Amino acid sequence: MKIRVGFVTNSSSTNFLILSKKELTAEFLYSKLGFKRNSIICDQALQLCQDIVNGTCDGLRWYDIETLNEERIEEIFGKKAARIYHDTKPKGFYAYLGRTGSDEGSLTCFFTTDSFEISDKDFYLNARNCVW
Amino acid sequence: MKTIRYDRFIFFDMKTVGSVRKLIRRFGVRYKSYAGEVIQRIYHFYFGDAINLYKEYKRFYKNEFENVDKYVECRLGIPEEVRKRLIGNRILYVNLDEKGEDLDNSFYYDDELKNTFWNLLGGLENEDSSRIRYEQFFD
Numbered sequence: 001m002k003i004r005v006g007f008v009t010n011s012s013s014t015n016f017l018i019l020s021k022k023e024l025t026a027e028f029l030y031s032k033l034g035f036k037r038n039s040i041i042c043d044q045a046l047q048l049c050q051d052i053v054n055g056t057c058d059g060l061r062w063y064d065i066e067t068l069n070e071e072r073i074e075e076i077f078g079k080k081a082a083r084i085y086h087d088t089k090p091k092g093f094y095a096y097l098g099r100t101g102s103d104e105g106s107l108t109c110f111f112t113t114d115s116f117e118i119s120d121k122d123f124y125l126n127a128r129n130c131v132w
Numbered sequence: 133m134k135t136i137r138y139d140r141f142i143f144f145d146m147k148t149v150g151s152v153r154k155l156i157r158r159f160g161v162r163y164k165s166y167a168g169e170v171i172q173r174i175y176h177f178y179f180g181d182a183i184n185l186y187k188e189y190k191r192f193y194k195n196e197f198e199n200v201d202k203y204v205e206c207r208l209g210i211p212e213e214v215r216k217r218l219i220g221n222r223i224l225y226v227n228l229d230e231k232g233e234d235l236d237n238s239f240y241y242d243d244e245l246k247n248t249f250w251n252l253l254g255g256l257e258n259e260d261s262s263r264i265r266y267e268q269f270f271d
Contacts, residue, residue, distance in 0.1 A: 003169050034165020041159060041248060045167070106242030110170070118166050125166075 004117040012103075014112045015060045015129035016052070017077050018096040019088050021122035026050045032123050041107070048107035055098035061131050068095055080117075081126045088124070133223070135250070138214050138259040140228040142178050147222070148254040149179060158252045174249065177235040179226060186221035214259050 022028055026049035035045040059065070065072055074082035085095065102112040111127065118125040135144040152175045153163065161167035189203045197203035204210050204218065208225075228236060250256035 001164060003164075003166055005169055005173065034162040034167035034169075036160045036162065039160030040252075041245070044245065106245045109242065110245075114170070116166065116169075 001118065001120040004119070005114075012112070013061045013099050013101050013131050014114075014127050015063070015076065015097070015099045015131060016055070016125060016127040017073065017081055017085075018052075018056075018098075018126075019084060019093045019124040020096070021088075021091070021093055023094055024053055024056065024096055026053050029053065032118070032120070032125075044105060044107045047105040048111055051100055051104045051108040052098065052111075055100045056096045058099055060097055060129075061099045065097065068097065076129055077126045078128070081124075084119070084124050133217065133219070134255040134257050135253060136214060136217060136257045136259060138210060141208060141210070142226045142228065143185075143214070143218055144179065144182070144224055144226075145220070145222055146182075146224060150253070152176070155252055173233075174235055177228070177231055177233065179224075181230075182224035182226050184221075185218065185223045185225055211259075217257075 018024060020028070020032075026046060029049040029052055030042075030045060033045070033049065035042065039045060060076065063072075063076055070082045070086050073085050089095070100108050100112045102109045104112070113130075115128050115130050117128060133145045133148055135142060135149060137143075152172055155175055156163050156168050156171050159167075159171055161171060185204060186200055189197070189200045193203045193207065197206060200221075201215055204215055205212075210218075228234075
Protein backbone atom coordinates (compact mmCIF):
# COMPACT_ATOMS: atom_id res chain seq x y z
CA MET A 1 0.00 0.00 0.00
CA LYS A 2 1.28 3.44 -0.90
CA ILE A 3 0.11 6.51 0.89
CA ARG A 4 0.83 9.93 -0.45
CA VAL A 5 0.32 12.56 2.15
CA GLY A 6 -0.12 16.11 0.99
CA PHE A 7 -0.76 18.82 3.51
CA VAL A 8 -3.47 20.13 5.76
CA THR A 9 -5.58 22.53 3.78
CA ASN A 10 -8.24 23.93 6.10
CA SER A 11 -10.74 23.20 3.36
CA SER A 12 -14.40 22.95 4.30
CA SER A 13 -15.11 20.07 1.90
CA THR A 14 -13.10 17.38 0.24
CA ASN A 15 -14.17 15.72 -2.96
CA PHE A 16 -12.96 12.16 -3.16
CA LEU A 17 -12.72 9.33 -5.63
CA ILE A 18 -12.71 5.71 -4.53
CA LEU A 19 -11.98 2.81 -6.85
CA SER A 20 -12.51 -0.50 -5.14
CA LYS A 21 -12.59 -4.14 -6.06
CA LYS A 22 -15.17 -4.77 -3.34
CA GLU A 23 -18.38 -2.90 -2.87
CA LEU A 24 -17.91 0.02 -0.52
CA THR A 25 -19.09 -0.46 3.05
CA ALA A 26 -18.11 1.29 6.28
CA GLU A 27 -16.48 -1.93 7.59
CA PHE A 28 -14.41 -2.41 4.44
CA LEU A 29 -13.24 1.21 4.56
CA TYR A 30 -12.45 0.85 8.26
CA SER A 31 -9.94 -1.86 7.50
CA LYS A 32 -8.60 -0.13 4.37
CA LEU A 33 -7.86 3.06 6.30
CA GLY A 34 -5.82 0.99 8.75
CA PHE A 35 -7.96 0.79 11.89
CA LYS A 36 -7.90 -2.45 13.87
CA ARG A 37 -10.94 -3.96 15.54
CA ASN A 38 -9.70 -3.10 19.02
CA SER A 39 -8.78 0.47 18.17
CA ILE A 40 -9.50 2.89 20.99
CA ILE A 41 -10.94 5.32 18.48
CA CYS A 42 -13.09 2.71 16.74
CA ASP A 43 -16.31 4.69 17.26
CA GLN A 44 -14.90 7.83 15.66
CA ALA A 45 -13.22 5.77 12.94
CA LEU A 46 -16.46 3.96 12.10
CA GLN A 47 -18.23 7.32 12.02
CA LEU A 48 -15.61 8.58 9.57
CA CYS A 49 -16.13 5.52 7.35
CA GLN A 50 -19.89 5.91 7.52
CA ASP A 51 -19.57 9.62 6.64
CA ILE A 52 -17.47 8.69 3.62
CA VAL A 53 -19.99 6.06 2.52
CA ASN A 54 -22.84 8.56 3.01
CA GLY A 55 -20.78 11.17 1.16
CA THR A 56 -20.97 9.06 -1.99
CA CYS A 57 -24.71 9.87 -2.14
CA ASP A 58 -24.07 13.64 -2.16
CA GLY A 59 -21.86 13.76 -5.26
CA LEU A 60 -19.03 16.23 -5.73
CA ARG A 61 -19.01 19.80 -4.55
CA TRP A 62 -18.83 22.38 -7.37
CA TYR A 63 -18.89 19.70 -10.08
CA ASP A 64 -21.84 18.20 -11.91
CA ILE A 65 -21.00 14.83 -13.32
CA GLU A 66 -23.57 13.12 -15.47
CA THR A 67 -21.34 10.36 -16.78
CA LEU A 68 -18.13 9.28 -15.18
CA ASN A 69 -15.24 9.10 -17.60
CA GLU A 70 -11.48 9.47 -17.66
CA GLU A 71 -11.53 13.06 -18.90
CA ARG A 72 -13.69 14.24 -16.02
CA ILE A 73 -11.60 12.30 -13.49
CA GLU A 74 -8.42 13.79 -14.92
CA GLU A 75 -9.92 17.26 -14.73
CA ILE A 76 -10.88 16.89 -11.07
CA PHE A 77 -8.41 14.43 -9.56
CA GLY A 78 -5.48 14.50 -11.95
CA LYS A 79 -3.76 12.26 -14.49
CA LYS A 80 -2.77 9.50 -12.08
CA ALA A 81 -6.34 9.00 -10.88
CA ALA A 82 -7.55 8.91 -14.50
CA ARG A 83 -4.92 6.30 -15.37
CA ILE A 84 -5.89 4.13 -12.40
CA TYR A 85 -9.56 4.48 -13.37
CA HIS A 86 -8.64 3.43 -16.93
CA ASP A 87 -6.72 0.38 -15.63
CA THR A 88 -9.27 -0.76 -13.06
CA LYS A 89 -12.48 -0.22 -15.03
CA PRO A 90 -12.08 -3.38 -17.19
CA LYS A 91 -11.41 -5.38 -14.01
CA GLY A 92 -14.87 -4.53 -12.70
CA PHE A 93 -13.80 -2.13 -9.97
CA TYR A 94 -16.52 -0.05 -8.36
CA ALA A 95 -16.07 3.71 -8.73
CA TYR A 96 -17.42 6.13 -6.16
CA LEU A 97 -17.39 9.89 -6.10
CA GLY A 98 -18.41 11.86 -3.08
CA ARG A 99 -17.56 14.52 -0.57
CA THR A 100 -17.06 15.00 3.12
CA GLY A 101 -17.52 18.20 5.10
CA SER A 102 -15.61 19.70 8.00
CA ASP A 103 -18.75 20.03 10.11
CA GLU A 104 -19.23 16.25 10.40
CA GLY A 105 -17.55 13.94 12.97
CA SER A 106 -14.14 14.67 14.49
CA LEU A 107 -12.10 12.33 12.32
CA THR A 108 -14.18 13.27 9.29
CA CYS A 109 -13.22 16.86 9.94
CA PHE A 110 -9.53 15.90 9.96
CA PHE A 111 -10.03 13.78 6.84
CA THR A 112 -11.67 16.75 5.13
CA THR A 113 -8.86 19.15 5.90
CA ASP A 114 -6.26 16.61 4.85
CA SER A 115 -5.07 16.10 1.30
CA PHE A 116 -3.90 12.57 0.54
CA GLU A 117 -4.00 9.51 -1.66
CA ILE A 118 -4.07 5.79 -0.82
CA SER A 119 -3.06 3.35 -3.50
CA ASP A 120 -3.38 -0.39 -3.02
CA LYS A 121 -3.80 -3.20 -5.55
CA ASP A 122 -7.52 -3.60 -4.81
CA PHE A 123 -8.30 -0.10 -3.54
CA TYR A 124 -7.60 3.48 -4.53
CA LEU A 125 -8.69 6.59 -2.68
CA ASN A 126 -7.94 10.08 -3.90
CA ALA A 127 -8.88 12.87 -1.50
CA ARG A 128 -6.82 15.63 -3.02
CA ASN A 129 -9.61 17.79 -4.35
CA CYS A 130 -10.05 20.06 -1.33
CA VAL A 131 -12.58 22.79 -1.91
CA TRP A 132 -14.40 25.54 -0.04
CA MET B 133 6.90 14.56 33.96
CA LYS B 134 3.74 15.39 32.04
CA THR B 135 4.19 17.16 28.75
CA ILE B 136 3.83 20.91 29.20
CA ARG B 137 2.55 23.25 26.58
CA TYR B 138 3.25 26.91 26.96
CA ASP B 139 2.24 29.11 24.05
CA ARG B 140 3.85 27.46 21.00
CA PHE B 141 6.41 25.54 23.05
CA ILE B 142 6.09 21.87 23.96
CA PHE B 143 8.30 20.63 26.81
CA PHE B 144 8.47 16.91 27.34
CA ASP B 145 10.39 13.94 28.61
CA MET B 146 10.95 11.19 26.04
CA LYS B 147 10.62 8.50 28.71
CA THR B 148 7.02 9.56 29.41
CA VAL B 149 6.02 10.21 25.82
CA GLY B 150 7.48 7.04 24.32
CA SER B 151 8.04 6.17 20.69
CA VAL B 152 5.73 6.69 17.74
CA ARG B 153 5.44 2.92 17.24
CA LYS B 154 4.21 2.54 20.81
CA LEU B 155 1.63 5.26 20.26
CA ILE B 156 0.40 3.64 17.05
CA ARG B 157 0.09 0.31 18.84
CA ARG B 158 -1.91 1.94 21.65
CA PHE B 159 -4.23 3.60 19.15
CA GLY B 160 -4.91 0.21 17.58
CA VAL B 161 -4.11 1.11 14.00
CA ARG B 162 -1.76 -0.44 11.46
CA TYR B 163 1.63 1.28 11.07
CA LYS B 164 1.60 1.23 7.27
CA SER B 165 -1.82 2.66 6.66
CA TYR B 166 -3.49 6.04 6.33
CA ALA B 167 -4.47 6.04 10.03
CA GLY B 168 -0.92 5.11 11.02
CA GLU B 169 0.45 7.82 8.76
CA VAL B 170 -1.80 10.44 10.33
CA ILE B 171 -0.72 9.48 13.86
CA GLN B 172 2.92 9.62 12.80
CA ARG B 173 2.40 13.09 11.36
CA ILE B 174 0.72 14.37 14.50
CA TYR B 175 3.38 12.78 16.71
CA HIS B 176 6.21 14.27 14.69
CA PHE B 177 4.49 17.62 14.61
CA TYR B 178 4.57 17.81 18.41
CA PHE B 179 7.74 15.87 19.18
CA GLY B 180 9.82 15.70 16.01
CA ASP B 181 13.14 17.58 15.79
CA ALA B 182 13.10 18.18 19.53
CA ILE B 183 15.98 19.99 21.18
CA ASN B 184 17.49 18.97 24.50
CA LEU B 185 17.33 22.09 26.68
CA TYR B 186 20.36 21.24 28.78
CA LYS B 187 22.57 20.25 25.85
CA GLU B 188 21.62 23.32 23.87
CA TYR B 189 22.43 25.54 26.83
CA LYS B 190 25.74 23.82 27.48
CA ARG B 191 26.82 23.86 23.87
CA PHE B 192 25.75 27.32 22.79
CA TYR B 193 24.66 29.52 25.69
CA LYS B 194 26.68 28.71 28.80
CA ASN B 195 28.85 31.83 28.44
CA GLU B 196 25.83 34.03 27.98
CA PHE B 197 23.61 32.76 30.81
CA GLU B 198 24.72 31.60 34.24
CA ASN B 199 22.45 28.53 34.31
CA VAL B 200 19.81 26.63 32.32
CA ASP B 201 16.99 28.30 34.22
CA LYS B 202 18.19 31.77 33.27
CA TYR B 203 18.64 30.64 29.70
CA VAL B 204 15.09 29.23 29.49
CA GLU B 205 13.70 32.41 31.03
CA CYS B 206 15.56 34.91 28.87
CA ARG B 207 15.91 33.11 25.58
CA LEU B 208 12.58 31.31 25.43
CA GLY B 209 10.56 33.67 27.65
CA ILE B 210 9.18 30.92 29.87
CA PRO B 211 7.67 32.07 33.20
CA GLU B 212 8.76 30.73 36.57
CA GLU B 213 5.74 28.49 37.24
CA VAL B 214 6.54 26.54 34.08
CA ARG B 215 10.32 26.62 34.54
CA LYS B 216 10.22 25.11 37.99
CA ARG B 217 8.64 21.97 36.53
CA LEU B 218 11.36 21.53 33.93
CA ILE B 219 13.60 19.49 36.17
CA GLY B 220 16.43 17.28 34.98
CA ASN B 221 18.72 17.38 32.01
CA ARG B 222 16.61 15.21 29.74
CA ILE B 223 13.91 17.76 29.01
CA LEU B 224 13.28 18.24 25.32
CA TYR B 225 11.44 21.10 23.72
CA VAL B 226 9.82 21.87 20.39
CA ASN B 227 8.83 25.26 19.04
CA LEU B 228 5.70 24.66 16.94
CA ASP B 229 6.25 27.92 15.08
CA GLU B 230 9.23 26.29 13.40
CA LYS B 231 7.13 23.46 11.96
CA GLY B 232 6.24 23.73 8.30
CA GLU B 233 2.82 22.12 8.42
CA ASP B 234 0.37 23.48 10.96
CA LEU B 235 -1.54 20.42 12.16
CA ASP B 236 -2.41 22.16 15.39
CA ASN B 237 -5.61 23.84 14.25
CA SER B 238 -7.22 20.88 12.53
CA PHE B 239 -6.20 18.46 15.26
CA TYR B 240 -7.34 20.76 18.07
CA TYR B 241 -10.77 21.01 16.51
CA ASP B 242 -12.03 18.07 18.54
CA ASP B 243 -11.54 17.77 22.31
CA GLU B 244 -12.18 14.04 22.54
CA LEU B 245 -9.61 13.15 19.93
CA LYS B 246 -7.13 15.60 21.40
CA ASN B 247 -7.58 14.21 24.93
CA THR B 248 -7.20 10.62 23.72
CA PHE B 249 -3.97 11.52 22.00
CA TRP B 250 -2.46 13.30 25.00
CA ASN B 251 -3.64 10.70 27.52
CA LEU B 252 -1.84 7.99 25.56
CA LEU B 253 1.29 10.10 25.80
CA GLY B 254 1.17 10.51 29.57
CA GLY B 255 -0.95 13.67 29.73
CA LEU B 256 -0.60 17.33 28.88
CA GLU B 257 -0.55 20.41 31.05
CA ASN B 258 -1.64 23.48 29.18
CA GLU B 259 -0.17 26.60 30.61
CA ASP B 260 -1.97 29.86 30.15
CA SER B 261 0.21 32.04 27.99
CA SER B 262 -2.28 34.81 27.38
CA ARG B 263 -0.74 37.23 29.88
CA ILE B 264 2.26 39.30 29.00
CA ARG B 265 5.05 38.58 31.43
CA TYR B 266 7.56 41.17 32.47
CA GLU B 267 9.50 39.25 35.10
CA GLN B 268 12.39 38.56 32.77
CA PHE B 269 13.10 42.26 32.43
CA PHE B 270 13.30 42.89 36.19
CA ASP B 271 16.75 41.42 36.81
